[in-house]
Amino acid sequence: MPRLFTKAPKRRNTFMQRTPGVVNTAGEWQPLKLDSVLLYISFAFVLIGLLFTYSSSAFETTTYVKRQLVFDVVGVTAALFLSQTYLRIQRIKWLNPTVLIALTWVLLIAVLFTRSQAHTHRWIDLGVFKLQPSEIAKVTLVIYVADYLEKVSGKLAKNWKLLLQPMAVAGITIGLILAEKDIGTPALMGAVFFAMLFVAGARFWHLCVPVACIVPLGLWQLIFVPYRRARILAFLHIGNQAENSTNYQVMQSFLAVGSGGWLGKGLGNSELKMQYLPAAHTDFIFSVMCEEIGLFVLLIVVGFCGILIRGINLARVAKNTFNSLVIFGLTITICGQAFFNMAMAIGLLPTKGIALPFFSYGGSSVVMTLVMMGIILNLAAVDHTQTNLRDDVTHYKNRNHL
Numbered sequence: 001m002p003r004l005f006t007k008a009p010k011r012r013n014t015f016m017q018r019t020p021g022v023v024n025t026a027g028e029w030q031p032l033k034l035d036s037v038l039l040y041i042s043f044a045f046v047l048i049g050l051l052f053t054y055s056s057s058a059f060e061t062t063t064y065v066k067r068q069l070v071f072d073v074v075g076v077t078a079a080l081f082l083s084q085t086y087l088r089i090q091r092i093k094w095l096n097p098t099v100l101i102a103l104t105w106v107l108l109i110a111v112l113f114t115r116s117q118a119h120t121h122r123w124i125d126l127g128v129f130k131l132q133p134s135e136i137a138k139v140t141l142v143i144y145v146a147d148y149l150e151k152v153s154g155k156l157a158k159n160w161k162l163l164l165q166p167m168a169v170a171g172i173t174i175g176l177i178l179a180e181k182d183i184g185t186p187a188l189m190g191a192v193f194f195a196m197l198f199v200a201g202a203r204f205w206h207l208c209v210p211v212a213c214i215v216p217l218g219l220w221q222l223i224f225v226p227y228r229r230a231r232i233l234a235f236l237h238i239g240n241q242a243e244n245s246t247n248y249q250v251m252q253s254f255l256a257v258g259s260g261g262w263l264g265k266g267l268g269n270s271e272l273k274m275q276y277l278p279a280a281h282t283d284f285i286f287s288v289m290c291e292e293i294g295l296f297v298l299l300i301v302v303g304f305c306g307i308l309i310r311g312i313n314l315a316r317v318a319k320n321t322f323n324s325l326v327i328f329g330l331t332i333t334i335c336g337q338a339f340f341n342m343a344m345a346i347g348l349l350p351t352k353g354i355a356l357p358f359f360s361y362g363g364s365s366v367v368m369t370l371v372m373m374g375i376i377l378n379l380a381a382v383d384h385t386q387t388n389l390r391d392d393v394t395h396y397k398n399r400n401h402l
Contacts, residue, residue: 032084032381037310041303042079042373045358046072048300053361055268056288057281064281064361071129071363075370082374087382090143097147100140101169107133108176120181123364132364134177134185139372141173141189142196142329149200150321156202163202166193167210183221183228184352188336190214196329200321235350249284252277253345256287264294281361283353286345300359301342308335314380323379330372 050072054065082089089095111133112121123130145166152162170193174186194207222228234247256272259265270291273280280288289297311331318324334357341356343349355365 032378034083034377035310035314035380038307038373038377038380041306042358042370043076045300045303046076046370049359049366051267052285052289052292052359053281055270055292056273056285057361067129067363068361068366071366072370074363075367078367079370079374079377082371083377083381086375086378097140097144101144101173104133104137104140105172105176107131108137108173108180112176112179122180122182129363132362134180134182135364135368137173137177138185138189138192138333139330139368139375141170142192142333143326144169145193145196146322146325146329149196149325153321154201156197156200156206160203160206163197163206163210166197178221182353184340184354187218188333188340188354191336192329192332195332196325199328200325231350231352235347238347247351249278250344250347250351253284253287254347256284256291257346260291260294262294264290264292264296267292279353282355283341283351283360284345285359285361286342286356289359290345304335304338307331311335311376314376318379327376327379330376334369334372 050065050068053068054062057064090097107124111124114121114124117123122134123132148166148169149156156162170190174189174193177186177189194211197207198204222232231247234250238247238250252272256270256277259272265271270280270288272291273288277284277287286297286300289300308331311327315324315328315331318327337354338357340349340352341354341360344351344354355362357365357369360366
């Protein structure tokens, strides 16, 4: 088991589970009972996100909230389906992690040949909606790495060569996303990838070598790419730039956050969203939330902290390495992206086009975030063995005792 996930829990056995899709002796199908904390937080975030999508975009049109409602319905449906069936689907040979990562590469290569949008190549226009392959890559890379690390569990510390294959796969995936002129998503995925390797048992010094090789590449991207260098300089000199300079967005975000005060201006009463704050319904929706509900926005922060703590606890007591690492990786991906977005909105990090999970408008982001939650819920509720799924009663916090 991973080094950070071995401490035995002390709570009593109170959580009941059933194997998905299994018919009991009475002939009735027994659904899994899902983790209530993650389930309630997820549904609350979906509803609140829909409310603020309407609030932040209603000045222009109601199209955004209508489309977001469709994305939410699709995402929730996918999450509920996966929460009951993911492990069974994962056993299908033609949907194994290697095939999924290969299909992801196909999409990441295909998007490079699409029409440029805002000087980037991130979306495949399918007519009905725009598919963002990098959002899919966040999930498939975590699943692939977890599957590989389960096969070499206990050997990483002794043989550093076992790190070469996952590093190569991660390098290709992240490199293709970098080619889209996106640096925020690769940075997040890279951090999650190395965190997974570390908790799986890789030696710290073995990870320092590839990190030392990656740092110069990252610095080159930040220093020698003009628009990224401008963002970094603007971040380092916030407040000293003209109104129409590079940090215009973050200055408007400051005004939105600060003008909200303690209690906010009230739902729908944001003034900065009225064509002053760019991307108010996407990248900077957190700023609109601060302006309208004030310090009550801390409840959102607490919610993400709840997902983080709950997810890590579930990963610590998962019955096998695959479950543990997938829960850990997806939890860190969701919460890391959320904290990055919120830190960007209040000026703690440079501006970067990265969405706030559950809240920012966008089909791929919303659906894939809910897909990640569905997978986490499934792995938290099911005992995954190498042979089959057993129909028994157990506490998901006591699986290490079995």
